[in-house]
Amino acid sequence: MTPREIAVxxxxxxxxxxxxxxxVGLVRLPDVYARAHSTSKSETLGAVLTLxxxxxxxxxxxxxxxxxxxxxxxxxxxxxAAHAITRAAHELGIEPWTGDEGDEP
Amino acid sequence: xxxxxxxxxxxxxxxxxPIIMATVRVVMPFVFTFGLFVMFHGADSSGGGFQGGVIxxxxxxxxxxxxxxxxxxxxxxxxxxxxxxxxGVLAFLFTGIGSVLLGAGFLEYAVYGDLGIPxxxxxxxxxxxxxxxxxxxxxxxxxxxxxxxxxTGGESA
Numbered sequence: 001m002t003p004r005e006i007a008v009x010x011x012x013x014x015x016x017x018x019x020x021x022x023x024v025g026l027v028r029l030p031d032v033y034a035r036a037h038s039t040s041k042s043e044t045l046g047a048v049l050t051l052x053x054x055x056x057x058x059x060x061x062x063x064x065x066x067x068x069x070x071x072x073x074x075x076x077x078x079x080x081a082a083h084a085i086t087r088a089a090h091e092l093g094i095e096p097w098t099g100d101e102g103d104e105p
Numbered sequence: 106x107x108x109x110x111x112x113x114x115x116x117x118x119x120x121x122x123p124i125i126m127a128t129v130r131v132v133m134p135f136v137f138t139f140g141l142f143v144m145f146h147g148a149d150s151s152g153g154g155f156q157g158g159v160i161x162x163x164x165x166x167x168x169x170x171x172x173x174x175x176x177x178x179x180x181x182x183x184x185x186x187x188x189x190x191x192x193g194v195l196a197f198l199f200t201g202i203g204s205v206l207l208g209a210g211f212l213e214y215a216v217y218g219d220l221g222i223p224x225x226x227x228x229x230x231x232x233x234x235x236x237x238x239x240x241x242x243x244x245x246x247x248x249x250x251x252x253x254x255x256x257t258g259g260e261s262a
Contacts (some may be wrong), residue, residue, distance in 0.1 A: 073132065073135065076128055076132060077128065084122070084170065087122055087125075
């Protein structure tokens with residue numbers, strides 16, 4: 001394997017790992033805030049690593065520039081979307097889960 | 106923001122978030138450019154007027170979500186979405202019927218080459234894609250404001 005192939009495999013494996021962590025968090029965590037926390041961080045990192053693998057496999061060129069722009073906007077917009085959702089939830093009066101009242105809500 | 110202020114904000118007017126506003130300010134011009142890019146790509150690759158129009162319409166939706174729907178509605182005004190739809194339909198019909206008047210079929214762009222327009226077919230398709238994009242952007246914007254008005258009752262876009 002060439003160094004570029006190794007880099008692509010490592011980046012794809014990392015991206016898939018963080019995407020799976022985000023999916024598990026979305027299913028298992030108790031309330032909207034914890035779920036947004038799981039998906040915004042892990043999912044952003046998973047998508048960014050996968051796009052990095054795409055950029056690495058393209059090599060230097062115009063397509064790589066497009067993928068890097070996509071990566072940059074993923075970094076900007078994904079956490080902002082999570083922030084907007086949790087902010088809307090807070091303004092609607094949804095209380096965060098604290099674990100006081102029994103097990104799972 | 107203290108807890109009592111937050112409770113006022115729940116039922117009261119929208120209070121903007123600096124994070125969302127800053128991100129929308131940064132991202133908005135790129136989204137608009139990307140919408141036009143998708144529209145003009147419809148002629149010879151993936152993309153087209155419908156997809157690009159939705160992306161351009163999304164710019165107004167982002168403004169509404171970031172800066173409050175009511176203030177965005179006041180800024181856009183009630184006539185602009187309707188005017189966009191009207192202008193788009195007229196441009197489409199003008200292109201389509203214009204080729205009929207020049208003696209060819211409906212939307213047969215090649216005939217515009219006789220008027221001295223280079224690459225008439227290509228530019229004709231792109232012009233029609235742009236018209237479709239303007240229609241779709243106007244409809245998306247108008248529908249967004251119309252649906253948002255439903256929660257406060259009464260007035261339409």
